[in-house]
Amino acid sequence: MKIKLDKLYEKILLEKLSESDNSSFSVIFRAYYSDLVQFAGTFIQDLDTCEEIVQDTFVYFWESRLSLNIHTSLKSYLLKMVQNRCIDWLRHLKIRDQYNAYADLHMCLIENDAENYILCSELEADLEKALCQLPPEISLAFRLNRYEGLTYHEIADQQNVSVRTIEVRISRALNMLREYLKDYLITILFFLIYYLFLE
Structure with missing residues (x-):
């Protein structure tokens, strides 16, 4: 009762x-x-x-x-x-879906030819370089969320800051990464369109 x-x-x-x-x-x-x-x-x-x-x-x-x-x-x-x-759970679900879409694309490129595999490898290398150029606290928040799957609340507790601070840091990371990787994003879009029409 x-x-x-x-x-x-x-x-x-x-x-x-x-x-x-x-x-x-x-x-x-x-x-x-x-x-x-x-x-x-x-x-x-x-x-x-x-x-x-x-x-x-x-x-x-x-x-x-x-x-x-x-x-x-x-x-x-x-x-x-x-x-x-x-x-937080819904955000994490959205991030997971985005990652799965990226993983599917990654496998699609690898399975088609060596040139595309090189493209994926270069993209991953450039992503790591871009992350290293971000301010340490922003890079860390992004890595914990994207790579280790921690929620915004868990990261905030770990770093002893507010959840809003983590939201701002990850948002800034995404904006900076889009700028750093804009050339690759255009290339990926091309391959997506190419394989959609190919199939």
Whole structure:
């Protein structure tokens, strides 16, 4: 049965939680878990993923219990955390799809002839050179997100900065890389068109 918490009870629970009281955490979990899963479902149409996101949110909530600084209701705070993680998940999904499209193109070029394989190798080498020219904090954020699959929140926690800072850094990285690699992007577009018509 779901528990309903009033503001005073929430305050008491948070005070106990800051003392690492397990029972307080259990009460909060049982009170809000189902609502948070339902809320996550407004972003992501997969129940297992929604439950995983909410569970991860509660894990982070517990791990941050000693430094919590909540200025809204506890439920609003948890809803915001879930919302941010859902947005991160959707961004990561988009990035993964973009990477898969790149990988498919990479294999297409390799399978067709050696000249195209050289093109891919040169592109990867130039991408690495371009990354080395970026400011270190921007290059690192890009690598952690694109190569290691970390979410914006995970990178922000790791680097002790805001999520917005990571968003700005990755956006700047993409803009700079587009400029560095504009000649190759035109070539890739040509090959995409070529193979679409070829098949």
